[in-house]
Each structure stands twice: as structure tokens, then as C-alpha cells.
Amino acid sequence: MPAKKNVQAFLDKVKAVLRKVRTAKQEVVIRSLNPLIRGWANYHCNQVAKEIFHKVDMVIWKLLWRWARRRHPNKSGTWTKERYFLRHGSRTWVFGTKVLGENGKESVVKLVRASDTPIRRHAKIKGEANLFDLAWEQYFEDRLTRSMKDKLQGRTRLLNLWVGQDGVCPNCQEPLTRETGWHVHHIVPRALGGSDSLSNLLLLHPNCHRQTHSLGNSGLPAPLKRGFAEA
The missing domain is CATH 1.10.30 (DNA Binding (I), subunit A)
Structure with a gap:
């Protein structure tokens, strides 16, 4: 499974990104974090990592909630939720926003979750298998x-x-x-x-x-x- 130091280093990178985009639009924050989350999760997708993926998602959610609350310290928690989190499918509290594309159509940009990455186990070669047979x-x-x-x-x-x-x-x-x-x-x-x-x-x-x-x-x-x- 992912080492504790590796997980902490990844979360430190997430924190560093959030510090850089402290005043940026939500869309920019999402587009900055998504490649980082996808890359880390895909690297560890062949390990026993599903539980760690869920824990990482929770930590990132807390960081984003703190990021959103700091931007609007005088607003209520309900207002913050409605402003930065939306319902997508059966999920609530999805960090996302609606944006207009170049074609003028509205689309949803949302943060990916590490736990959505499927675990693909490495299949060991059978001991008796012979490439030259x-x-x-x-x-x-x-x-x-x-x-x-x-x-x-x-x-x-x-x-x-x-x-x-x-x-x-x-x-x-x-x-x-x-x-x-x-x-x-x-x-x-x-x-x-x-x-x-x-x-x-x-x-x-x-x-x-x-x-x-x-x-x-x-x-x-x-x-x-x-x-x-x-x-």
C-alpha cells in the first residue's frame, strides 16, 4: 500500500497548490488539482490503496472547505456549501462549478476523487509458464x-x-x-x-x-x- 511518507508528500503538494490559487476562481482550483490527484491515484492503483484513497479524499475535502470558508468569513456554512459544492448524480458535497464552454453551452467542472480510480491488481505470471514453449x-x-x-x-x-x-x-x-x-x-x-x-x-x-x-x-x-x- 502507499507509504505514509508518500501520502503525506502528496497532501503537502495539494496544500501548496491551494496556497498558490488562494484567490483564483474555483474552476482554476479544480483544473490545478485534478491532474495531481489523477496522477497519484493511477500510480498506486495496483496496490492495496482503496481505504487510503478514501482517507485522502476526506483530507482534501477538509482542505477545500477551509479554503472556501477563508474566502468568505462573513458568510454562513450553508451559503458556502451552495456556492462551492453541488449535487452530482447520487453524491452531495461535490466540489464543482458550472462553466460556459466555447460553444456557449454550460458544463460542470468538478474535482476528481482518488477513490474513483479502480484498483487493478498485478497478475503474477504462473511459475510453470515458459515464454519459449x-x-x-x-x-x-x-x-x-x-x-x-x-x-x-x-x-x-x-x-x-x-x-x-x-x-x-x-x-x-x-x-x-x-x-x-x-x-x-x-x-x-x-x-x-x-x-x-x-x-x-x-x-x-x-x-x-x-x-x-x-x-x-x-x-x-x-x-x-x-x-x-x-x-
């Missing part, structure tokens, strides 16, 4: 698929593969969608010297992926087209 090829491909879905860079690579294949599975020529799902497949297996570069990867339907492995990888064509760059 063809029998374990599909296992490592499934791990690669999950890893690419969880990271922004991985999702970008998935999009590049999907565009390079015109959004269809090269095995059955049917569309690849969220509903059908997909698996990442190595054209040349890693066990035989293949790499994780885009030129050696395909997106297949889960069932097509199983069929391809059961048939011993029947030489599917690479999806990359001329001019399509590696991500």
Missing part, C-alpha cells in the same frame, strides 16, 4: 491483451492495429467491435523468435484466436498497410 503462447498473448487494454499507450497500439485491419478480423472477415471482443495474436510466435511489434501482431475474435492456435497458426497475413507506422 509454444504450449504457453496463448497464455502470454492473453496477458499482452490485458496489459494493452489497461494502459494508454497500449490502447493506442490497439487502435492502430484495428485501423490497419480496417476494423475486421483477418480470420473470418467479420467486424471487430466492443461486443465481439478481441484478442492479440502473434503472427510469428514469441517462442519462435517473434516480437511484440505491430508488424507481428493481429487482432482476432476470441473464438478465431482459439481456432488459430488449435490449427497451429495457419499463416494469417499481417494487417499493416503501406505507410502505416509503428506506435
